[in-house]
Amino acid sequence: MRILFAAFVFLFSTVALAETKPTEVRIKWKGDYPHNSDRHWSKDNPYDSGFSKNFKNGAPEEFGEVQKDGELNGFIYSPGDAKGSVPFVILLHGCDGLSTLTNEWTQHVADVLNSQGVGVLVLDSFTTRYVDRTCGLADLHWGRRRADDAYSALDYLIDQKLTKADDIYIMGYSNGGTTALVSVTTQEADHPRAFAAAFAVAPGCSPSLQHSAMYTRPIIIFMGDQDDANSPKWCHELAKQKRSVPVRMIEYQGANHGFPVNAPAHESMGWHLSYNPGAEKDMMQTVMSAIRTKKFVTGVEVRLAPE
Known part of the structure; x- marks a missing residue:
């Protein structure tokens, strides 16, 4: 039965991916907000420098380069039979950028959401910054940097009249999940527009996001109890804190950091990654x-992941 199910999933994904044709767009980056500063990255300021008015802010992953303005690549997947405005999800990759596996994951998410009448904008934070990957200690820094990326994409969708201002959601995996959490904190509340809600998949719920951050929009966190890349305990703490908005954590038993990505089981940076289709x-x-x-x-x- 499992073999037949896996074969069906593979066949469905193959057919869907073959039919999906995203529209590539360039999105002007915006970072001139009161919560940001002109300070560049330094060893003494490794995290707060994520709140930057610069498109490139001198981080090691940027080879120390500083650049005031820039653009981001975006890939828009629209429902085939869409008439008028539809809900949209801005989808964020993890710390390895739009790698082959991550690109396949984003296309799969777009296929599923498109089939339900929901549009998707896959946002690439790395290519135009010439960043390869940001895995490890840089997680919170880049979660903060990429929040303004997400808001730039939100503004793009509204300005292009592709959706309504109150019907845009943010969803991210791993570092993208951390970004989703940062994006709905009060630190980002000086943006004139806001997300309807955030879906954070296997995020890094760092202590600063647990205890000090105040949230402005509903959140759902999805995580495996075997995640050894980002601590489920930290996300437990975040979800258990009393909040002014709903914060929900769904933890899948027996799943690890790689549960949403359809790839053979493997290790990366000492983390165990395996797909859990249920x-x-x-x-x-x-x-x-x-x-x-x-x-x-x-x-x-x-939750016990269904078969």
């Missing part, structure tokens, strides 16, 4: 339900 399918159904109903709840929920 958890991934349940996650996407939960995301679609939240977008459709606009209903969000609070709490930590442990």
Whole structure:
């Protein structure tokens, strides 16, 4: 039964990917907001320098380069039978950028959401900055840097009249999940427009995001209890804190950091990564339900990934 299911998933994904034709766009980056500063990255200021008014801010991953303005690559997947405005999800890659596996994941997410009438903008934070990867200690810095990337994409969608201002969601995996959390904190509240909600997949729920951050929009965190790249305990703490908005954590038993990405089991940087199709399918159904109903709840929920 599992073999047949896996074969079906592979066949469906292959057909869907072959039919998907995104529109590539260039998005002007905006970072001139009060929460940002002109300070460049330094060893003494490794994290707060993520709040920057510069497109490139001198981080090691940028080879120390500083650049005031810039553009980002975006890939828009629109529902084939869409009529008028549709909800949109801005989808963010992890710390390795739009690698082959990550690109396949983003296309799969776009296929699933498009089938439900939801548009997707896949945002590439790295290519135009000539950044290869940001894995490891740089996670929070880049989560902060990329929040303004996400808001630049949000403004693009609204300005192009592709969706309504109150119907845009942010979803990210790993470092992209961390970015999703940062994007809905009060530190980012000086943006004139806001996301409807955030979906954070296997994020880094660092202590600063647990205890000091105040959130402005509903959040759903999806995580495996075997994640050894980002600590599930930290996300437990984040979800258990009393908030003014709903924050929900869904934890999949037996799943690890790689649960949403359809790839053979492997290790990277000492992290265990393996696909869990039941958890991934349940996650996407939960995301679609939240977008459709606009209903969000609070709490930590442990789920056994369905077969």
